[in-house]
Amino acid sequence: MVLFYLLLGFFLFFLQHLLPLPAPVRLDLLTLFLVFVTLRADFIVAVVLALLLGFVLDCYGLAPLGVQVALLLTAVVGTALVRRHFNFLYILPQIAGVAVIMLLQGLVMLGLLHLLLPVPVVYPTMVWQVLLQLSGTALSAPLVLGLFNLLEKAWRRWLLQKSVRTSLET
Amino acid sequence: MNNKPDDLSHRRLHLLILVVSILLIFILISASIRDQHPLRPLEAMVVKATAPVFNLFHESVALVSRIWRGYIYLVGVQAENERLKLQAQESLSKEALYQETLLEKERLRQLLEFKNQAALPVTGARIIGFDFSIWFKCAFLDKGSNDGLKWGMPVINAAGVVGRVVQVYPEYAKVLLLIDRTSAVDAIVQRNRVRGILNGVGANRCFLRYIHKNQDVQVGDVILASGLGGVFPRGMVLGTVTAVDKKVPGLFQEVEVEPAADYTRLEEVLVVKTVQTVLSKP
Numbered sequence: 001m002v003l004f005y006l007l008l009g010f011f012l013f014f015l016q017h018l019l020p021l022p023a024p025v026r027l028d029l030l031t032l033f034l035v036f037v038t039l040r041a042d043f044i045v046a047v048v049l050a051l052l053l054g055f056v057l058d059c060y061g062l063a064p065l066g067v068q069v070a071l072l073l074t075a076v077v078g079t080a081l082v083r084r085h086f087n088f089l090y091i092l093p094q095i096a097g098v099a100v101i102m103l104l105q106g107l108v109m110l111g112l113l114h115l116l117l118p119v120p121v122v123y124p125t126m127v128w129q130v131l132l133q134l135s136g137t138a139l140s141a142p143l144v145l146g147l148f149n150l151l152e153k154a155w156r157r158w159l160l161q162k163s164v165r166t167s168l169e170t
Numbered sequence: 171m172n173n174k175p176d177d178l179s180h181r182r183l184h185l186l187i188l189v190v191s192i193l194l195i196f197i198l199i200s201a202s203i204r205d206q207h208p209l210r211p212l213e214a215m216v217v218k219a220t221a222p223v224f225n226l227f228h229e230s231v232a233l234v235s236r237i238w239r240g241y242i243y244l245v246g247v248q249a250e251n252e253r254l255k256l257q258a259q260e261s262l263s264k265e266a267l268y269q270e271t272l273l274e275k276e277r278l279r280q281l282l283e284f285k286n287q288a289a290l291p292v293t294g295a296r297i298i299g300f301d302f303s304i305w306f307k308c309a310f311l312d313k314g315s316n317d318g319l320k321w322g323m324p325v326i327n328a329a330g331v332v333g334r335v336v337q338v339y340p341e342y343a344k345v346l347l348l349i350d351r352t353s354a355v356d357a358i359v360q361r362n363r364v365r366g367i368l369n370g371v372g373a374n375r376c377f378l379r380y381i382h383k384n385q386d387v388q389v390g391d392v393i394l395a396s397g398l399g400g401v402f403p404r405g406m407v408l409g410t411v412t413a414v415d416k417k418v419p420g421l422f423q424e425v426e427v428e429p430a431a432d433y434t435r436l437e438e439v440l441v442v443k444t445v446q447t448v449l450s451k452p
Binding site for chain 2: 010014017018026043044047050051055056058059060061062063064065066067069070073077109112113116117126129130133
């Protein structure tokens with residue numbers, strides 16, 4: 001399954017970086033992906049994926065290396081913490097949980113940028129953008145997480161069929 | 171009963187991994203905030219390994235779109251439309267240059283600068299990826315130091331300034347877009363030469379800052395690069411004023427500018443290769 005997560009993670013990374021969508025329209029697919037992996041797979045797998053994808057994201061971004069890693073790691077740790085209070089099996093807790101996780105990410109990012117950049121990072125327009133992206137991503141969470149779930153099921157089915165075919169052949 | 175120690179060791183392992191990850195982040199950040207950080211080769215390696223996928227995607231999209239436009243969708247009309255669009259864009263750009271020349275006709279040196287500007291060697295590049303998050307706005311070009319690109323070179327398109335090169339790899343380059351909040355360009359209002367600093371604000375907008383409230387700036391005014399920053403050649407179109415607010419507290423008015431380049435439709439750009447040399451000439 002690690003291969004599946006790796007492939008899906010990189011696919012989402014490319015998808016997110018190919019389209020110049022303005023910030024509010026742009027869903028944070030990688031955060032949702034890491035929420036999904038943390039919920040479904042082992043915590044360690046999620047952390048390793050966050051480190052790997054975060055580093056690649058950092059290479060393509062303007063922030064110093066490590067900032068995107070910190071952001072994705074926040075998503076993993078946030079999910080691990082939030083899942084105790086929100087039941088991710090249901091739609092409303094999913095939306096609320098993702099909103100909390102993204103809020104945590106926003107706070108971490110603001111803190112890091114405040115420390116690392118020489119210019120002020122908070123503008124009134126930005127608060128609006130953050131809120132729009134947060135609500136957009138949180139509201140789409142049930143749909144996107146459901147889609148990831150379907151893809152994972154399809155992958156498992158394919159693996160099963162492949163192994164059955166191989167065993168029959170041998 | 172046996173599960174408890176297992177669970178405890180599991181938790182300890184998780185905590186250990188978390189601590190190691192946080193340490194790794196601190197090492198990464200502290201190493202990369204230097205100008206020439208030791209991780210640059212690793213960064214270049216990651217870009218070199220992943221960027222071809224962007225190229226592949228663009229090639230496939232271009233192929234499909236060529237087939238669609240060339241064979242399925244009205245061959246002649248499409249070609250004519252493309253040609254007219256290009257002509258219209260060129261005319262707009264020429265119009266801006268013409269206006270500028272009229273305003274500055276008495277100053278021979280500036281005319282000469284314009285002549286130099288028109289003769290600037292440029293290289294075409296394709297945008298292969300974007301970082302269009304809330305926090306940063308940058309683009310990736312498919313040309314790098316192997317093609318003569320250097321740090322600080324301006325990136326333009328037919329409409330105006332797009333941004334400037336901030337990082338160069340052998341085959342790729344990173345461009346800081348004009349709308350990024352860390353971008354600042356010395357600018358002037360074309361109509362009356364009022365000067366200010368054009369700052370990005372993250373969204374698809376910029377603000378012309380430090381314009382005193384008694385200065386006359388109107389909606390529709392064209393904003394040009396002043397050339398004083400040493401990066402963008404004088405007279406390049408930066409954008410158009412879309413809103414002016416003099417009621418804000420403080421000494422300065424708030425001037426909102428729409429960038430000339432449409433960032434949601436950027437595909438091909440030009441990198442001006444010798445701007446710094448030209449500007450450094452007396």
